[in-house]
Amino acid sequence: MKVAVGTVNPVKVNAVKNVFSKLFEGVEVEGRKVGSGVPDQPFGTDTIKGAINRAKNAYRTGDYDYGVGIEAGLTDVEGYVLDIQFCAVFDGLDCTIGCGSGFQYPSTVLAEVLTGREVGDVMSELTGIENLGQKSGAIGYLSRGILDRTQLTEQSVLMAMIPRLNPKLYRSLE
Structure with a gap:
């Protein structure tokens, strides 16, 4: 089986591989x-759209069984802004979606992001850890190492695979 991941970020590629x-x-x-x-x-909703676009674009780059797209973004949930990572898995016909745990950023980080900066850049600057997003990620830093970015990404990938692991059940719900 061949899988294309719509990124070259080693954390995301390794999470899909795992x-x-x-x-x-x-x-x-x-x-x-x-x-x-x-x-x-x-x-x-741009976060889900980005994951879907990455999955489809990755699938189309060669002869693959699946294309996987992963996108993290900020979502307002009842006034709380959460970082939620979405994963899309595309097989040429169907796309399935999943997400990982959501978490809040400090208000100082959100204030910077709302001026147009990316979360990863702000968090790298705040922590002093260069390329934090290609290491333990903001979640690794904020959770004091209890959950790292690879594990968070694995959650979203597994959740996107749930319908594919249970095709008879999901077909019966259509």
Whole structure:
């Protein structure tokens, strides 16, 4: 089985590899540089759109069984702004979606993001950790290492695979 991930970020590629390797044997996972079609710092529904676009664009870069797109963005939920990471898995016909745990940023980070900056840049500057998003991520820093970005990404990938792991059940709900 060949899987294309719509990013070259090693954290996201490894998370996909970790999940797919637990679900299937003989999995090859490759990162592909593709566009998301949404702003670099997505808000609201742009986050899901970005994941879907990345999955479809990655799938189309070669002969793959699946294209996987992962996009983290900020979403307002009843006045609370949460960072939620979405994953889309595309097989050429169907797209399935999942997300990981959501969490809040400090108000100082949100204030900077609302001026047009990206969360990753603000968090790297705040923590002094260069390329934080390609390491433990903001979640790793904020959770004091209890949950890192790879684990958070794995959540969203696994959640996007749930319908594919239970096709008879999901077909019966249509």
